[in-house]
Amino acid sequence: MANEDIFAQEPFEIKKENYQDEPSFLERLSQMQVDLAQQQMQKQKGATDLVTDFGEAVANMTPAQKTYMGSMILPPSGIADISGGLAQFPDQDIMLSDLPQYMIEAEKYPSIGENFREGRYGDAAFQVVGGIGDALFVGATPFVGPMFASAFKAPFEGIASLGLLARAFRQGKIGKQKHGISTEGMDFELPLSDIKFEADISGMPIRSTEDRMSLADKLLTQGELGFEYKGVKANPRQPLEVLRTNDGFELLGGKSSFEALSRRPDVSKVPVKVFNNKAEFEEYDYLRKDAKIKKRQEDAKKLLPDVGNPTFEIPLQTISPKLEKEVASQFTAKHNNLFSTVENQAEMADKARAKAGKMAPEFVAEIEDLAAGVRDSYLRNIPDAQKDEYFKLTVNPGESAKLGPDPDFPEVLAGTVKNTPRMIEKANQKYDGNIGRITDFLRMRVIAETTDEAELLARAIHKQFPSIDSNLQVNPHGYRDRKLNIVFKNKDGEEIVAEISIGPSGHQVAAQNNHGFYEEWRALATQYQGQKKVPKVVKAVMDDLVGIMQKEFAKADEFIDKSWVEKTTKK
Numbered sequence: 001m002a003n004e005d006i007f008a009q010e011p012f013e014i015k016k017e018n019y020q021d022e023p024s025f026l027e028r029l030s031q032m033q034v035d036l037a038q039q040q041m042q043k044q045k046g047a048t049d050l051v052t053d054f055g056e057a058v059a060n061m062t063p064a065q066k067t068y069m070g071s072m073i074l075p076p077s078g079i080a081d082i083s084g085g086l087a088q089f090p091d092q093d094i095m096l097s098d099l100p101q102y103m104i105e106a107e108k109y110p111s112i113g114e115n116f117r118e119g120r121y122g123d124a125a126f127q128v129v130g131g132i133g134d135a136l137f138v139g140a141t142p143f144v145g146p147m148f149a150s151a152f153k154a155p156f157e158g159i160a161s162l163g164l165l166a167r168a169f170r171q172g173k174i175g176k177q178k179h180g181i182s183t184e185g186m187d188f189e190l191p192l193s194d195i196k197f198e199a200d201i202s203g204m205p206i207r208s209t210e211d212r213m214s215l216a217d218k219l220l221t222q223g224e225l226g227f228e229y230k231g232v233k234a235n236p237r238q239p240l241e242v243l244r245t246n247d248g249f250e251l252l253g254g255k256s257s258f259e260a261l262s263r264r265p266d267v268s269k270v271p272v273k274v275f276n277n278k279a280e281f282e283e284y285d286y287l288r289k290d291a292k293i294k295k296r297q298e299d300a301k302k303l304l305p306d307v308g309n310p311t312f313e314i315p316l317q318t319i320s321p322k323l324e325k326e327v328a329s330q331f332t333a334k335h336n337n338l339f340s341t342v343e344n345q346a347e348m349a350d351k352a353r354a355k356a357g358k359m360a361p362e363f364v365a366e367i368e369d370l371a372a373g374v375r376d377s378y379l380r381n382i383p384d385a386q387k388d389e390y391f392k393l394t395v396n397p398g399e400s401a402k403l404g405p406d407p408d409f410p411e412v413l414a415g416t417v418k419n420t421p422r423m424i425e426k427a428n429q430k431y432d433g434n435i436g437r438i439t440d441f442l443r444m445r446v447i448a449e450t451t452d453e454a455e456l457l458a459r460a461i462h463k464q465f466p467s468i469d470s471n472l473q474v475n476p477h478g479y480r481d482r483k484l485n486i487v488f489k490n491k492d493g494e495e496i497v498a499e500i501s502i503g504p505s506g507h508q509v510a511a512q513n514n515h516g517f518y519e520e521w522r523a524l525a526t527q528y529q530g531q532k533k534v535p536k537v538v539k540a541v542m543d544d545l546v547g548i549m550q551k552e553f554a555k556a557d558e559f560i561d562k563s564w565v566e567k568t569t570k571k
Contacts, residue, residue: 062226064096065089065168068103072164082127084111089168095228109167123167177236179267180220181257186239186271190249192262195242195272197251208256215321216256217263222318229315232299232323238288239271241281249274252281300326304334310462310484313470314569328485331468332437335487335495340436342427348435349423355496356417356441357409362490363442363498364412368395371446374460378453392449392505393457417442429526439485440499447505451563454482454502461486461500474568477518477546478553480507480560506560507553514549521545 061069068090071077080086087106094102115124176183198206208216223236241253251258252275261267275281300323305311316324333340338355339348375393382390403414418426418441431437448454451472461467465486474480481503488498524542528534534542557565 062090062094062096064094064099064102064226067096067099069164078127078129078132081109082112084108084114089164095226095231095233097228097231126164177223178271179261179264180223180236181240181261181271182223182236182238183271184239185273187274188272189269190242190272191269192258192267195240195249195251195258195270197255197258208259212256213260213263217260218318219320220257220260227315227318229303229319230311231302232319234319239273241285242272242274243278243281244274244276252278253285296320296323296326297330299323300330303327304331305466305468307466308463310467310469313468328439328468329437331485331487332439332497335497336436336438336441338436339438340434342433345424345427345433345435346420349420349427352423352435352438352441352496353408353417353420355494357406357412359488359490359494359496360406360409360412360417360442363488364395364416364444366488367444367446367500370460370464371395371457374457378456391453392447393453394447395444416444425526429529439497441496442488442498443501444499445501445503445508447508448482448502449504450561451482451567457502458482458484472564472568477514477549478557479511479514479549480504480553480557480564480568504556504560504564506556507564510552510556514552517545517548521549 068087077086086109087103088109090099090102090106110118110120110123112124112127115121115127178189219234220237222234225234227234237254237257239254240251240258242249243252249272258270261270273284275284303311303316303323304327311327313324316327336352339352341348371393375391378391378393379387406412406414406417409417418438423435423438423441426438427433427435446457448457454472458469461484462469465488467487468485470483472480472482481501484500484502486498486500487495489495521542524538524545528538
């Protein structure tokens with residue numbers, strides 16, 4: 001599918017050469033640069049293993065930093081460095097998409113003359129090496145061609161690149177995170193084995209759930225890679241917060257991250273921030289969380305969709321599930337602003353239903369026309385006798401068809417407009433009581449027997465409506481579809497957030513068969529929402545209901561197009 005690669009990023013890897021011969025003059029210059037960096041580090045951290053720190057810093061470079069280093073093999077990087085025209089090494093907050101503009105606008109490194117005048121002889125020496133590499137490349141290219149000329153340049157650029165990395169290390173531009181944990185603001189690194197965390201009354205450590213540890217591991221990994229989407233970057237996690245006690249250190253914050261890192265065989269130490277009492281931590285934690293909330297709100301603004309520029313849920317989840325929720329919140333608040341309140345729920349829900357009902361006929365007709373247009377365009381060059389074999393995109397209201405017209409809005413089938421009691425229930429269950437956060441006041445199901453058909457329809461929707469696209473997904477009950485939340489605007493200019501579910505007919509039938517079981521499960525889930533412990537008998541009933549639904553959808557999986565099973569991602 002086309003959208004599968006929209007947010008994919010493969011880090012650009014640079015090759016590291018090992019020089020085993022007797023150290024040359026240039027290598028001794030390189031060591032001098034390393035020694036200078038070591039002196040700077042030792043002023044801050046005391047005695048340290050610089051080689052280890054430097055190696056880890058290089059290994060943890062962001063994709064933009066790695067790409068910057070990869071570009072150094074290209075002429076005239078060495079000459080640009082000598083003349084004072086080389087952009088400084090990018091910081092870790094520079095994103096790959098911004099790198100070309102950064103190279104033009106960023107502050108430049110000093111020229112070789114400036115370095116000599118100010119006593120930075122090591123930097124000047126590396127500039128000379130880079131310039132020699134460029135000169136050899138330019139001189140050899142007319143005779144042996146660019147490919148072979150690169151062999152003359154490579155050893156010199158390898159040494160010059162080491163100088164650039166040493167400069168970046170000295171400036172603090174690399175080495176700002178370790179294992180996905182930021183080193184900024186840390187007091188020191190602490191062995192995992194030295195950190196104790198909360199125990200229950202029996203003395204057993206209170207562990208995070210498997211889901212929380214799995215999520216923490218994913219977020220740590222994305223922080224390491226510097227994953228970015230639409231100009232928003234996955235940042236490293238903050239240093240783990242620990243309390244200094246008489247017998248060591250106790251974990252205060254970052255429990256899931258601690259447990260996730262404890263499972264990694266290559267992790268022995270983690271960056272920590274130390275507190276002397278819990279009151280000090282609570283003040284720090286309040287300010288930190290407030291700053292994170294404000295940044296998340298600003299990031300979400302960048303990610304809101306426009307017509308022709310959809311926002312996909314998977315990369316949002318990859319950066320942070322909290323960011324995904326914030327984007328959804330701003331999206332709905334902007335277009336459902338008339339109902340965005342936790343007060344007067346029944347009144348707001350009635351108003352939302354009245355508005356949705358008024359807009360429903362136009363909404364249904366527009367989506368039906370859109371689906372028909374996609375189908376007709378696809379089938380234009382296919383013989384009539386074969387058309388059903390190729391494309392079966394249809395609008396199917398599903399359960400609503402059995403219920404007949406909506407009693408309040410007879411022009412549309414029941415279920416097209418969400419009813420008031422369910423609005424209130426859903427708002428309390430998912431959105432802290434805010435009716436305006438609901439995303440499916442209006443909803444439709446469209447049948448697409450293959451994921452290719454679903455992709456074609458999704459693209460058409462993107463071109464016509466601002467949309468948040470779930471991509472292909474399967475929920476915990478086994479239901480497979482592709483949901484899109486759109487901003488629907490009627491001919492009068494009124495707006496409301498609506499939902500379109502695209503999926504195979506086999507799962508449509510299974511959903512109808514499961515509807516009663518789902519209603520029972522949802523009622524129990526709502527009743528015990530937020531409770532730490534659900535009674536065993538209730539949990540057993542809920543598990544049985546989920547098992548029944550999963551069995552029904554698994555049976556449907558045997559008959560639907562295999563692409564739906566192969567490509568759907570667990571929600």
